[in-house]
Amino acid sequence: xxxxxxxxxxxxxxxxxxxxxxxxxxxxxxxxxxxxxxxxxxxxxxxxxxxxxxxxxxxxxxxxxxxxxxxxxxxxxxxxxxxxxxxxxxxxxxxxxxxxxxxxxxxxxxxxxxxxxxxxxxxxxxxxxxxxxxxxxxxxxxxxxxxxxxxxxxxxxxxxxxxxxxxxxxxxxxxxxxxxxxxxxxxxxxxxxxxx
Numbered sequence: 588x589x590x591x592x593x594x595x596x597x598x599x600x601x602x603x604x605x606x607x608x609x610x611x612x613x614x615x616x617x618x619x620x621x622x623x624x625x626x627x628x629x630x631x632x633x634x635x636x637x638x639x640x641x642x643x644x645x646x647x648x649x650x651x652x653x654x655x656x657x658x659x660x661x662x663x664x665x666x667x668x669x670x671x672x673x674x675x676x677x678x679x680x681x682x683x684x685x686x687x688x689x690x691x692x693x694x695x696x697x698x699x700x701x702x703x704x705x706x707x708x709x710x711x712x713x714x715x716x717x718x719x720x721x722x723x724x725x726x727x728x729x730x731x732x733x734x735x736x737x738x739x740x741x742x743x744x745x746x747x748x749x750x751x752x753x754x755x756x757x758x759x760x761x762x763x764x765x766x767x768x769x770x771x772x773x774x775x776x777x778x779x780x781x782x783x
Contacts (some may be wrong), residue, residue, distance in 0.1 A: 606618055607619055616697075635720065635723055638720055639711075639716060639720050639724075642714070642715075642716050642717065642720070643711075643714055643716060644656070646714045646715075650666070667690060670688065671688045671690070673686075674686040674687065674688035675688060699749060700748075700749040701748060701749060702748065702749055703748060704728045704747075704748060707724070708721065708724065708725065708728075711724065731745070731746035731747075732744065732745055732746060733745075733746050
């Protein structure tokens with residue numbers, strides 16, 4: 588969810604709700620919050636993103652692909668195809684090497700907008716992200732408000748979850764940190780990969 592901290596409202600400009608495609612305008616889920624940053628805000632967010640990424644990326648699970656430098660959708664697809672080829676090679680009888688292979692796809696609805704801030708902060712702490720960077724993330728999460736217009740005039744909504752999009756572009760890093768420990772601790776399979 589996007590929005591800006593009340594105490595640093597000068598950094599974030601007005602927030603608008605954008606109707607997504609041909610979705611019904613009466614449904615709240617049909618809108619995406621957008622906010623604009625001034626040049627200083629964009630430079631600041633880029634610096635913070637690079638610093639968090641430099642600390643976090645080497646610590647993420649090796650089989651985590653999305654939003655990572657040097658990894659692409661093709662790498663993820665190649666892993667899936669090669670794993671399936673290896674699993675079905677050979678025979679299943681008389682000592683054959685053929686195995687069962689399962690591909691499960693999980694789509695977390697509103698993944699960024701519903702991210703739990705406590706879980707993100709815990710994950711950043713577990714990855715030993717420096718305290719000054721964690722404090723910056725906390726400051727972006729604190730006192731966030733979504734402003735929007737209605738027929739009855741302007742309204743405000745306190746934002747209490749989700750990863751700020753557009754305002755703080757580290758959202759993929761924060762989200763990956765949150766799920767990296769889940770991937771690493773997975774005992775469900777020998778080869779478990781996350782391909783976003």
